[in-house]
Amino acid sequence: MDTKSIKQFAKLILKFGVNLQNGQCFELSCPVTEYKVARIFIDTAYEMGAKYARVRWNDEKVDASTYLNADEKTLTNVPKWFVLSKNELVEKNFCYVAIAADDPYAFKGVPEDKIARIAKARSKALKKFSDTVMANGIRWCVVSVPTLQWAKTVFPNSKKPEKDLWQEIVKTMRLDCDNPEQKWQEHVDNLIRHASRLNDFNFEFLHFKNSLGTDLKIGLAENHVWLSALEKAKDGVDFIANMPTEEVFTAPHRLKADGKLYSAMPLVYNGNIIDKFSLTFKEGKIVDYSAEKGYSTLKGLIETDSGTLRLGEVALIGKNSPIAKSGILFYNTLFDENASCHLAIGKAYPTTIKNGSSLSTTELKDLGANDSVEHVDFMIGTDDLTVTGITKNGEKIPVFTDGDWVI
Amino acid sequence: MDTKSIKQFAKLILKFGVNLQNGQCFELSCPVTEYKVARIFIDTAYEMGAKYARVRWNDEKVDASTYLNADEKTLTNVPKWFVLSKNELVEKNFCYVAIAADDPYAFKGVPEDKIARIAKARSKALKKFSDTVMANGIRWCVVSVPTLQWAKTVFPNSKKPEKDLWQEIVKTMRLDCDNPEQKWQEHVDNLIRHASRLNDFNFEFLHFKNSLGTDLKIGLAENHVWLSALEKAKDGVDFIANMPTEEVFTAPHRLKADGKLYSAMPLVYNGNIIDKFSLTFKEGKIVDYSAEKGYSTLKGLIETDSGTLRLGEVALIGKNSPIAKSGILFYNTLFDENASCHLAIGKAYPTTIKNGSSLSTTELKDLGANDSVEHVDFMIGTDDLTVTGITKNGEKIPVFTDGDWVI
Numbered sequence: 001m002d003t004k005s006i007k008q009f010a011k012l013i014l015k016f017g018v019n020l021q022n023g024q025c026f027e028l029s030c031p032v033t034e035y036k037v038a039r040i041f042i043d044t045a046y047e048m049g050a051k052y053a054r055v056r057w058n059d060e061k062v063d064a065s066t067y068l069n070a071d072e073k074t075l076t077n078v079p080k081w082f083v084l085s086k087n088e089l090v091e092k093n094f095c096y097v098a099i100a101a102d103d104p105y106a107f108k109g110v111p112e113d114k115i116a117r118i119a120k121a122r123s124k125a126l127k128k129f130s131d132t133v134m135a136n137g138i139r140w141c142v143v144s145v146p147t148l149q150w151a152k153t154v155f156p157n158s159k160k161p162e163k164d165l166w167q168e169i170v171k172t173m174r175l176d177c178d179n180p181e182q183k184w185q186e187h188v189d190n191l192i193r194h195a196s197r198l199n200d201f202n203f204e205f206l207h208f209k210n211s212l213g214t215d216l217k218i219g220l221a222e223n224h225v226w227l228s229a230l231e232k233a234k235d236g237v238d239f240i241a242n243m244p245t246e247e248v249f250t251a252p253h254r255l256k257a258d259g260k261l262y263s264a265m266p267l268v269y270n271g272n273i274i275d276k277f278s279l280t281f282k283e284g285k286i287v288d289y290s291a292e293k294g295y296s297t298l299k300g301l302i303e304t305d306s307g308t309l310r311l312g313e314v315a316l317i318g319k320n321s322p323i324a325k326s327g328i329l330f331y332n333t334l335f336d337e338n339a340s341c342h343l344a345i346g347k348a349y350p351t352t353i354k355n356g357s358s359l360s361t362t363e364l365k366d367l368g369a370n371d372s373v374e375h376v377d378f379m380i381g382t383d384d385l386t387v388t389g390i391t392k393n394g395e396k397i398p399v400f401t402d403g404d405w406v407i
Numbered sequence: 408m409d410t411k412s413i414k415q416f417a418k419l420i421l422k423f424g425v426n427l428q429n430g431q432c433f434e435l436s437c438p439v440t441e442y443k444v445a446r447i448f449i450d451t452a453y454e455m456g457a458k459y460a461r462v463r464w465n466d467e468k469v470d471a472s473t474y475l476n477a478d479e480k481t482l483t484n485v486p487k488w489f490v491l492s493k494n495e496l497v498e499k500n501f502c503y504v505a506i507a508a509d510d511p512y513a514f515k516g517v518p519e520d521k522i523a524r525i526a527k528a529r530s531k532a533l534k535k536f537s538d539t540v541m542a543n544g545i546r547w548c549v550v551s552v553p554t555l556q557w558a559k560t561v562f563p564n565s566k567k568p569e570k571d572l573w574q575e576i577v578k579t580m581r582l583d584c585d586n587p588e589q590k591w592q593e594h595v596d597n598l599i600r601h602a603s604r605l606n607d608f609n610f611e612f613l614h615f616k617n618s619l620g621t622d623l624k625i626g627l628a629e630n631h632v633w634l635s636a637l638e639k640a641k642d643g644v645d646f647i648a649n650m651p652t653e654e655v656f657t658a659p660h661r662l663k664a665d666g667k668l669y670s671a672m673p674l675v676y677n678g679n680i681i682d683k684f685s686l687t688f689k690e691g692k693i694v695d696y697s698a699e700k701g702y703s704t705l706k707g708l709i710e711t712d713s714g715t716l717r718l719g720e721v722a723l724i725g726k727n728s729p730i731a732k733s734g735i736l737f738y739n740t741l742f743d744e745n746a747s748c749h750l751a752i753g754k755a756y757p758t759t760i761k762n763g764s765s766l767s768t769t770e771l772k773d774l775g776a777n778d779s780v781e782h783v784d785f786m787i788g789t790d791d792l793t794v795t796g797i798t799k800n801g802e803k804i805p806v807f808t809d810g811d812w813v814i
Contacts, residue, residue: 025481032442032464039468046476053473057439057464061446066460069453074432081491088486 001166006037008175009145010044012243016184017141018095019239022049027089029056029098037145041097056085060106064271067110067118075118078125086129093235095139103149104331107271115270116300123304123373134375135350135357136231139239144169144334153331172244172323172335188240191228194316195248197407198226201397203389205256206314208341210385212262216281217390218314218343219256221368223354226250231351246323246338249315251352253368257281257311261343265329265336265379272297273331274378285309286345301345307372313344313352319383319403333377341381341400346374408573413444415582416552417451419650423591424548425502426646429456434496436463436505444552448504463492467513471678474517474525482525485532493536500642502546510556511738514678522677523707530711530780541782542757542764543638546646551576551741560738579651579730579742595647598635601723602655604814605633605796608804612663612797613721615748617789619669623688624797625721625750626663628775630761633657638758653730653745656722658755658763660775664688664718668750672736672743672786679704680738681785692716693752708752714779720751720759726790726810740784748788748807753781 001009014020026045030038038055045053066075089096107115123130133140146169151161158164170176174183208216228248229240258281266275274294279286286309291298302308317324317338324339348369350356356364361371387400389407399407408416421427433452437445445462452460473482496503514522530537540547553576558568565571577583581590615623635655636647665688673682681701686693693716698705709715724731724745731746755776757763763771768778794807796814806814 032439032445035439035466035468038439039466039472042469042472046472050476052477052481055466055469057466059442059446059462059464061442062449062462065446065449065453069457070459074459079492079495081488081495084488084491085486088488 001163003040005170005175006040007044008180009170009173010037010041012173012175012180012184013097013141013143014041014044014048016181017143017240017243018097018139019237020045020048020050020095021237023051024049025092025094026050026053027056027094027096028053029058029096031099031101031147032057032059033147034099034101034145037099060103060271064107064110067107067115067271072114072117076121078122083125083129086126090129090132090138093138095239098140098142099145100142100332100334101144101147101150102268102271102332103147104153104268104273105149105271110271112272112294112296112300115272115297116304119270119300120304120373127373130373130375131347134347136233139233139237141239141241141243142334143243144332150332154328168326168328171326172338174244188229191246191248192230194405195226195228198248198250198399201389201391201407203397204392205390206399207388207390208261208380208385209388210382212264212382213278214261214380214385216257216259216261218311219253219284219368220314221251221253221348221353223367224250225352225354227349227352234357242334242338244323244335244338246317246321247315247342249313249349249352251348251369252311252314252343253284254310254348254365254370255284255368257284261380263378263380264340264382266293266331267376267378268331268333269297269301269376274298284311301374301376304374305372307347307370308345308374310345310370311343312346312348312370312372312375313342313377315342315377316387316400316405317341317381318400318405319381336379337377340379341385341387342377342379344375344377346370346372346376410447412577412582413447414451415587416577416580417444417448419580419582419587419591420504420548420550421448421451421455423588424550424647424650425504425546426644427452427455427457427502428644430458431456432499432501433457433460434463434501434503435460436465436503438506438508438554439464439466440554441506441508441552444506467510467678471514471517474514474522479521479524483528485529490532490536493533497536497539497545500545502646505547505549506552507549507739507741508551508554508557509675509678509739510554511560511675511680512556512678517678519679519701519703519707522679522704523711526677526707527711527780534780537780538754541754543640546640546644548646548648548650549741550650551739557739561735575733575735578733579745581651595636598653598655599637601812602633602635605655605657605806608796608798608814610796610804611799613806614795614797615668615787615792617792619671619789620685621668621787621792623664623666623668625718626660626691626775627721628658628660628755628760630774631657632759632761634756634759641764649741649745651730651742651745653724653728654722654749656720656759658759658776659718659721659750660691661717661755661772661777662691662775664691668787670785670787671747671789673700673738674783674785675738675740676704676708676783681705691718708781708783711781712779714777715753715781717752717777718750719753719755719777719779719782720749720784722749722784723794723807723812724748724788725807725812726788743786744784747786748792748794749784749786751782751784753777753779753783
């Protein structure tokens with residue numbers, strides 16, 4: 001993509017995503033291959049008045065070689081300076097943008113149980129930081145730019161996969177119009193309306209059913225709040241944590257999920273693909289699971305801690321969302337989760353509970369909001385999905401029919 | 408350069424440069440644009456038995472934007488985690504390779520006094536680390552790979568500047584032969600012979616003179632030792648701190664330099680060029696200086712602390728060294744200092760004093776070895792340079808005539 005378009009992309013994210021304020025610090029997490037994009041983000045951040053802007057570089061090829069070859073004890077012993085470097089973002093109220101653009105096959109060949117143990121150690125070491133982020137302690141935004149291997153997976157037959165993927169990203173980001181900012185405003189308002197209607201119903205349960213075999217009744221946490229794109233950070237400034245975003249979401253009750261679900265899309269987790277998997281729940285807990293592909297990776301995820309045996313998010317997305325309508329499988333949760341109703345294993349967003357950001361983990365748990373070092377979304381929405389809301393009076397209200405909103 | 412050649416390059420450096428041991432940790436400092444080189448280094452390190460290998464990425468375009476735009480107070484307040492991340496290299500006995508490949512004009516447009524203040528703050532914050540490195544507390548090696556802007560400066564009229572620069576680097580690294588390792592062994596032995604002869608003379612003074620106007624008498628530190636390529640780290644393992652290297656070097660006496668010198672080549676320092684400069688010394692101290700280009704940068708360097716007013720290294724290189732014979736001005740100290748006799752402003756290597764690594768800064772200073780947060784080499788050797796050694800008995804021994812060894 002040309003410099004001008006990338007700059008427009010960066011500007012939209014810095015303004016609508018993290019809502020960078022004059023005099024604020026900014027960090028971008030970026031793959032080294034995308035250094036041209038990073039430079040534009042940094043320059044743009046300074047133009048918008050950033051006090052300081054830096055890049056946290058990463059490279060999945062180096063990571064893969066390290067996961068494969070390095071001494072496991074060294075990798076699971078997360079250095080103190082690394083934790084401090086993340087906590088600094090909170091202490092100095094940085095806003096940060098993370099570019100999620102992994103090769104879905106990045107860690108192919110690395111023993112999945114080793115990856116799981118390393119990921120667990122890192123998640124544990126960074127729990128304080130991720131808890132703060134999930135409670136909107138700072139403003140953050142996850143976005144994507146095409147990296148070669150990822151683009152090749154999405155468009156295996158294309159001669160210019162990166163170009164094709166940029167084009168799709170531009171569409172999902174509503175940058176293919178004259179006034180993207182206005183489009184975003186309208187879009188955000190629309191999502192807020194959906195969330196507001198769900199809050200009015202204040203459902204006790206949601207019942208998911210489709211032809212894949214999914215038949216799952218999920219209780220919602222007490223004092224749950226349906227949220228959408230626009231959130232408020234601790235400092236009172238609005239932000240959008242994912243761009244694109246099409247979801248409205250809330251906290252399920254950690255002790256209330258019964259039935260079985262089947263995945264609707266592959267899930268890329270820690271450089272591996274988990275596909276065609278099922279989870280069986282009893283009283284909120286996963287009591288059985290299967291996967292045609294990536295079983296060990298799924299096992300590693302589910303066995304991370306007691307919280308990864310339970311749900312932390314339920315999100316609704318109609319099949320007519322622009323991403324869903326593109327029909328493209330992105331192999332990237334940022335996009336795929338916005339094309340399909342999804343759930344998350346692990347910690348619930350405290351913000352999806354009334355006043356949740358000021359409650360302790362114990363208080364949140366008492367209301368049903370799950371805790372864990374992890375939070376991993378996975379897709380369950382299909383074209384024939386029905387979602388039925390059940391109110392406290394036992395009234396059944398159709399929320400989704402044939403994969404789209406009817407409420 | 409092709410992958411196979413880069414691998415050979417990486418192998419030579421990991422073996423002869425830092426002498427990576429089985430089970431050791433390794434860090435590579437690398438510009439993001441050279442991520443392909445970094446990946447090969449990391450893979451090669453693991454093949455050689457590294458316990459853990461990582462990359463510390465940097466990008467001079469991001470740095471330049473930051474130096475130009477960021478709040479100075481934020482930049483001079485070096486975060487604790489960054490210092491810890493460097494100290495970890497010492498605590499865990501990492502060996503590290505730093506790729507020096509800066510665009511000589513990287514920081515053009517940034518106020519030079521601002522750069523100087525930021526550089527000073529960083530040097531001060533990292534003094535413990537750099538002191539350890541200069542005393543060979545860990546094994547390290549500085550090398551170069553061509554980055555586009557640097558290559559363009561060296562070969563402004565070339566259509567393939569990076570390719571041309573790789574070719575020259577390959578030559579200076581003695582990789583353009585059947586058995587580079589044997590060539591390096593011979594080369595190292597040869598440098599050791601030069602150093603050994605100088606140690607036998609145990610000169611009290613060296614007198615530098617050339618047609619540029621340089622006329623400078625430098626006293627050598629008490630108990631000084633001439634060193635060359637091969638050094639021994641604290642853990643007893645040999646290493647070569649610069650590749651290429653052509654120098655033999657020792658510690659001048661901090662209180663004994665009288666006369667004037669003229670630079671023989673431009674000096675790239677903190678993303679700026681200092682050229683056609685002179686320094687006047689009295690009793691070891693710089694009492695006057697001038698520069699046709701980059702005066703403010705030179706001023707910033709000299710005024711860093713009391714130690715940057717004095718010399719910390721004197722190094723001899725004959726005009727027939729392969730780099731000197733190439734006739735190429737590299738605008739990169741790693742190469743240019745190996746084409747020309749040079750001195751350094753700032754801290755002396757404790758290793759250039761007998762048992763210096765186990766002496767305190769005060770003890771070192773008493774012997775004449777300079778201390779500072781900085782150590783910056785600059786070139787003074789010309790084709791007509793004469794260097795005369797003066798022994799403790801006042802005997803004058805020609806060391807260099809017409810820019811080359813005669814001793």
